[in-house]
Amino acid sequence: MAGSPSTAVFVPPHARDDQVRMRHAHAAAARMFKVTPTGPDVWGWQGRTLGRRAGQWWLRLVCAPEDKLNRRLWEGTTTAHHALPPAVPRPRLHDVLEWSAHGHAYRAELSEYVPLPALQSGGPVLTTDPDLPSVWWADLRLALEATSSVLTDRQAVRQQWVDKNLTRFLGIPAFQIESWTTGHGDLHWANLTGAPLVILDWEGWGLIPVGFDVGLLHAYSLTRPVTAARVRQEFAHVLDTPAGRAGELVALAQLLQVAARGGHPDLAPHLARHAEHLTGTPVPLP
Template sequence: MTLPVTRAVDLRRESLDGVLDRVERSLQVRLDRETVVCKRRTVGARTDRDSWVRVERRGFDRIGAQGWNGPESAAVLSGVVMPSWYAGFSWREPGEPVMWRADEMELVNAAPVGQAAPVIEDPRLPDAWWSALNASLDALATQSAPRVATPDTETITQELVTRTLGEVFPEVTDTMVEEWRPAHADLTWANVTGPEFCMIDWEDWGMAPRGLDAATLWGCSLALPALAERVWSERRPDLESRSGLLMALFFCAKVAGPHAHPEDPRLEPARKEAARLIAELGEVGQRPHGSRPH
């Protein structure tokens, strides 16, 4: 069945008073309108009970059979530094193939490390931050996920990985992902806080190729070689697994692919790293599947 096309909407350019009023009535909170943060498809605000409410608009074509209750389902995870989830609800936009979802969660006072996904200035994070990142990602990887990750709101599948890599790097002929593990699936610098570490925005989490989170944070650091190197060093076991190398190349394909922006400071580093990754995948390909480089 073909899903109806969703009308493109940028919430930064829309009147959201009605949406916020509905959220207040349903969650029985008062939103502090002075703290409202609007993004393209989400809006968030502080409440009168010192919690945070995040609201997202998503089209039917971006909601699979598993639904999109990521923050709610992530509440059962243990050993991961993340905001506690309190309540949530969803509703359909009248006359549109669109759903809205609101989640109330613990207020995180630390600010995101970056205002956007990539960073162009060194955040100078303390060693304790990196230790907390490693502990959370290691804990996440040991748990079960009842859902498949949806990075960029698109369900990640073997077919998606193969198609994305094939369009940009056709010389990579073996794109089979060997290891799948639970992942945050949107681990950008805008979704981690600092200097106190916390992982926020769990709407897209689920099973994903091993190394997806590490590759995403690494890729968002490419404009700062020292920072990218630090991410790679901290998450080396993931990133130097065969699946991790594929995920790093998967990220490079998004930056350097058909929709590459010539002014993206990650563009040239991504092209350079892609050449290295392709060479390393070739070396790994000489070993039996499942073996790991030293």
């Protein structure tokens, strides 16, 4: 299931020199790990990451300018590996390498290869309704509940962001988040496989408002009303509570911020309509 050209954000870097640099760094990591990549290139958000299959392994390279390194994201995969319980279905991390060169920091992560495809490719916005059995939804609920039991001081969402941005993107007064939980932090369809469920890409995990993860998943489903309705049905016990509603509003505000920067143009009007439905207030114009 490929994203349309207007929604694809998992793409190579715009500059060809950056593509070559990333491929050379990935090849160097493969040599250091003594593995042989054979799978196609899989690029992450705007070419920030590059992954390839290497036999029984998945070799993922992350790159950032040395002076703009986000340590929380940089170390997220490793901290998730050590902190999350076995009940959370995810690829297991095998080894990590880090180095710097010419102003760029690199991190190579060797994880077990997951043979199941993600439910969405090209970007996080759902483009086709997946046919998922009830057991898949039950497994997702159990995985998020198990994640919520993890104690951490990692912040995936900050109250300061809510204070600064909620009025700007939703047109409502900022509010204090009363209920926090541990979550994935980037729960969308490109980070989920079909049955049996595996949850991918844990680099952004940490404390989130209750309702944020499933609010994100629902928001990324808004272009597919049948699936969006299923998300709300399966997670009504979260989204239909005051705490869950608050977390969902924060998720919508974050995605509206992405839309204001030109991201997810096909999703943006759906986000605005749903936010107004929840708050009764029109979303401010960009």
